[in-house]
Amino acid sequence: MARNLTETRALFERAKQVIPYGVNSNFRYWGDDTMVIARGAGGHIWDLDGNEYIDYRLAFGPIILGHGYPAVVERVAEAIKEGTLFAWTTPWEVEVAERIVRLAGVDKVRLGNTGTEVTMHALRIARAHTGRERFIKFEGQYHGMHDYVLFSTASSLLGGMGSRRSPINMRVSSGIPEGISHYVINLPYNDLERLEETVEARWPDLAAIFVEPVMGNAAGILPQPGWLEKIRELCDRYGIVLIFDEVKTGFRIANGGAQEYFGVRADLVTYAKAMGNGFPIAAIGGREAVMGTIEPGRVAHGGTYTGNVAGAAAAVATLDILETEPIIETIFQRGQELMDGIHKILTRADIPHCMTGLPSMFSFILGVEEEPQDFRAYCGGDDVLYERLVMALIERGVMPDSDGREPWFLCYGHTPADIAETLTAVEDVVKEVKRQV
Numbered sequence: 001m002a003r004n005l006t007e008t009r010a011l012f013e014r015a016k017q018v019i020p021y022g023v024n025s026n027f028r029y030w031g032d033d034t035m036v037i038a039r040g041a042g043g044h045i046w047d048l049d050g051n052e053y054i055d056y057r058l059a060f061g062p063i064i065l066g067h068g069y070p071a072v073v074e075r076v077a078e079a080i081k082e083g084t085l086f087a088w089t090t091p092w093e094v095e096v097a098e099r100i101v102r103l104a105g106v107d108k109v110r111l112g113n114t115g116t117e118v119t120m121h122a123l124r125i126a127r128a129h130t131g132r133e134r135f136i137k138f139e140g141q142y143h144g145m146h147d148y149v150l151f152s153t154a155s156s157l158l159g160g161m162g163s164r165r166s167p168i169n170m171r172v173s174s175g176i177p178e179g180i181s182h183y184v185i186n187l188p189y190n191d192l193e194r195l196e197e198t199v200e201a202r203w204p205d206l207a208a209i210f211v212e213p214v215m216g217n218a219a220g221i222l223p224q225p226g227w228l229e230k231i232r233e234l235c236d237r238y239g240i241v242l243i244f245d246e247v248k249t250g251f252r253i254a255n256g257g258a259q260e261y262f263g264v265r266a267d268l269v270t271y272a273k274a275m276g277n278g279f280p281i282a283a284i285g286g287r288e289a290v291m292g293t294i295e296p297g298r299v300a301h302g303g304t305y306t307g308n309v310a311g312a313a314a315a316v317a318t319l320d321i322l323e324t325e326p327i328i329e330t331i332f333q334r335g336q337e338l339m340d341g342i343h344k345i346l347t348r349a350d351i352p353h354c355m356t357g358l359p360s361m362f363s364f365i366l367g368v369e370e371e372p373q374d375f376r377a378y379c380g381g382d383d384v385l386y387e388r389l390v391m392a393l394i395e396r397g398v399m400p401d402s403d404g405r406e407p408w409f410l411c412y413g414h415t416p417a418d419i420a421e422t423l424t425a426v427e428d429v430v431k432e433v434k435r436q437v
């Protein structure tokens with residue numbers, strides 16, 4: 001029997017009267033299937049009609065402990081009783097920075113509120129540091145909503161990206177000035193030859209190489225052995241600032257993020273999402289020499305809300321728990337069980353597929369068996385079948401994103417029973433979809 005969505009749909013209609021498309025981020029718009037959520041607890045959420053879902057979207061990744069995690073909520077509630085913002089440094093900010101320095105092995109930290117904000121500032125710091133203006137990013141990678149990085153992201157159509165030999169920057173949105181395209185060079189991920197030849201030809205103009213160490217916006221495609229090391233080597237050789245965008249991987253794939261997991265250090269690292277378990281808080285960390293480029297009156301970084309008490313207290317509480325309890329290990333175990341279970345079910349059903357990503361943020365691509373190494377290869381998968389499977393899962397109370405580019409995120413609140421229930425639902429849905437083919 002289909003879910004009752006009467007209240008949910010009614011509120012969505014009301015939202016559309018006053019909010020364009022009824023959502024405050026275009027990514028949340030699913031047409032008539034757009035959800036309105038009333039509450040969350042642990043690994044579960046409930047819509048306005050009381051339908052319950054095991055949540056694998058986790059707000060696109062920030063929820064690392066679980067929704068409404070008591071130790072975080074209580075710490076924030078206590079802290080904000082004494083004020084939220086002073087335009088002066090607070091003890092909370094110092095403690096967040098000390099914890100990030102310790103966990104992530106960076107020298108210095110500045111706080112922000114969102115991933116977009118910190119990637120924007122990181123780019124400015126890299127430019128000021130090098131005195132150069134262009135930067136390289138990779139096709140299918142997303143670094144937020146500011147104009148400089150909205151080219152050839154995972155929202156772009158492959159048809160417009162040109163050939164692998166000479167990729168074309170695809171603007172993701174109207175309203176981005178034509179001239180901005182001049183500053184960005186998009187290359188296929190994991191393509192050592194293309195990267196090396198581009199850097200050798202253009203290094204005098206290159207301020208930064210911006211990289212998501214795991215393609216967190218393209219199904220979690222992993223770096224090939226040697227890829228991150230090669231980027232590091234080229235940046236060292238040509239004085240380019242290596243920026244790891246760890247907005248998704250930070251405090252999710254290891255306490256020290258991708259730098260720790262892959263053993264490669266960046267010059268600047270951007271964090272957001274998991275560091276505050278859902279509160280708006282972000283950070284730029286980096287090497288002393290590069291972070292030292294920030295200078296009052298000369299190199300701008302700031303914002304009214306940067307380091308605000310609510311976000312900073314949430315980060316202190318979250319990082320404290322990550323540091324003292326086996327959170328990531330537990331999440332990896334559960335995620336691995338889920339990945340293995342899905343792989344078995346799809347194999348038994350004879351559905352060609354490959355599993356991608358890491359257990360705390362994984363996905364699978366249908367219709368291809370070889371693990372894709374870049375966004376171009378990802379586009380060879382069967383998105384339509386994936387979406388059908390996921391929409392049927394949601395009907396059964398299991399909610400990953402219907403877009404396979406967005407990984408399944410795991411949190412500490414997901415229980416072994418959730419994993420078992422999810423696998424039963426996947427098994428049912430795969431059978432159902434097979435019957436319909």
Ligand SMILES: Cc1ncc(COP(=O)(O)O)c(C=O)c1O
Pocket residue numbers: 060113114115116117119142143144145212216217245246247248272273
């Ligand atoms: C890798 C990466 N960088 C930056 C951002 C932007 O972060 P925010 O949505 O907090 O602005 C995202 C958002 O998903 C992201 O995945």
